[in-house]
Amino acid sequence: xxxxxxxxxxxxxxxxxxxxxxxxxxxxxxxxxxxxxxxxxxxxxxxxxxxxxxxxxxxxxxxxxxxxxxxxxxxxxxxxxxxxxxxxxxxxxxxxxxxxxxxxxxxxxxxxxxxxxxxxxxxxxxxxxxxxxxxxxxxxxxxxxxxxxxxxxxxxxxxxxxxxxxxxxxxxxxxxxxxxxxxxxxxxxxxxxxxxxxxxxxxxxxxxxxxxxxxxxxxxxxxxxxxxxxxxxxxxxxxxxxxxxxxxxxxxxxxxxxxxxxxxxxxxxxxxxxxxxxxxxxxxxxxxxxxxxx
Numbered sequence: 001x002x003x004x005x006x007x008x009x010x011x012x013x014x015x016x017x018x019x020x021x022x023x024x025x026x027x028x029x030x031x032x033x034x035x036x037x038x039x040x041x042x043x044x045x046x047x048x049x050x051x052x053x054x055x056x057x058x059x060x061x062x063x064x065x066x067x068x069x070x071x072x073x074x075x076x077x078x079x080x081x082x083x084x085x086x087x088x089x090x091x092x093x094x095x096x097x098x099x100x101x102x103x104x105x106x107x108x109x110x111x112x113x114x115x116x117x118x119x120x121x122x123x124x125x126x127x128x129x130x131x132x133x134x135x136x137x138x139x140x141x142x143x144x145x146x147x148x149x150x151x152x153x154x155x156x157x158x159x160x161x162x163x164x165x166x167x168x169x170x171x172x173x174x175x176x177x178x179x180x181x182x183x184x185x186x187x188x189x190x191x192x193x194x195x196x197x198x199x200x201x202x203x204x205x206x207x208x209x210x211x212x213x214x215x216x217x218x219x220x221x222x223x224x225x226x227x228x229x230x231x232x233x234x235x236x237x238x239x240x241x242x243x244x245x246x247x248x249x250x251x252x253x254x255x256x257x258x259x260x261x262x263x264x265x266x267x268x269x270x271x272x273x274x275x276x277x278x279x280x281x282x283x284x285x286x287x288x289x290x291x292x293x294x
Contacts, residue, residue, distance in 0.1 A: 005162065007223040008087065009205045010058050014217040016184030017171045021058035022205045023051050023226070024164040028089055031228040035267045038093055041104045045079055046093040047158030048136045051165035053081035053089065054226055055154070056114065058167070060085050064118040070131065070139070072110030075100065079136075088229035090265045106131050112139055114147075144169070153189050157197045164200050166208075168192055188216065230266035237261050237270045238280050246281045253277060 005026035012019050029047060038046050053068040060066060067082040074096075081091035113128040127147035133139045137154045144152035151170040157163065170185045181187075191212050199208055209218050241249055241259065252259050259272040272280070 006226040008054055009223050010221040012219040013188055013213050016188045016216045018168050018188045019171050020168045021055045022166050023054040026162045028226050028228040029163050030161055039099045041100050042093055042095055044158045047163030048156035049079045050081040050091045051156050051163045052140055053083045055165045055167045057083045062118050063120050067115045069113045070110055072107035074107035087224050087226045090230050092264050112143055153192055157200050162201045232263040234270055249277050
């Protein structure tokens, strides 16, 4: 039986005073990519972004989700990935003009944002920094350094129907960063730099981590499965139509005969005719005052 290739592993390098995460996606990445036109280097960047989003959820210990968004005014308009605490991933990319045929450089005017939503407390945190470093991995490292003051090393890759990533972060200990091994963080970074793209995308995580960090007392936690899943629903689209208002909905019906909403994440289409729209707004009009305010 083929070993699963859609997983998130948390781990610690106990001797070096470093925590880490490993992500690889195969079936979930292929399912996600099949919903959009992401040729060559655009697919490469989206795969790296999706892997990064899954990596960063390794620090979430509550019911919620984390999203990564890079937005600019150049040809690369948007990279977006989202991962929930229980391993559901989705993502999209947008490009202006003809699809890129060569390597894509990141726009230095673009902004990088990471957003964390806690469903239990209904709170939302967002950090935003300018894109620096020339590639996604360095842009994310810069985010953690500037926004979180957290030394971080990241490697990302996409290819052959897979995407993956490996992240190291220095653990805060009493009296400062790291443990008694003052060289642990630098040593772990040098070892990470020896990893090849092929190793990241192909080797079993326990083999890869042992090969890289065999003298660092690797503590590998059980794998968390990852799967492509979209959070769109007809109920959510109905709520969006209510927020737009009856006048705009009626204007669209008059012009097009129906209202069609397309989800870019999963290619699902929601169609509402005149009767559907009437039912949506009739429910609002007949709801008790308290329900309307809610």
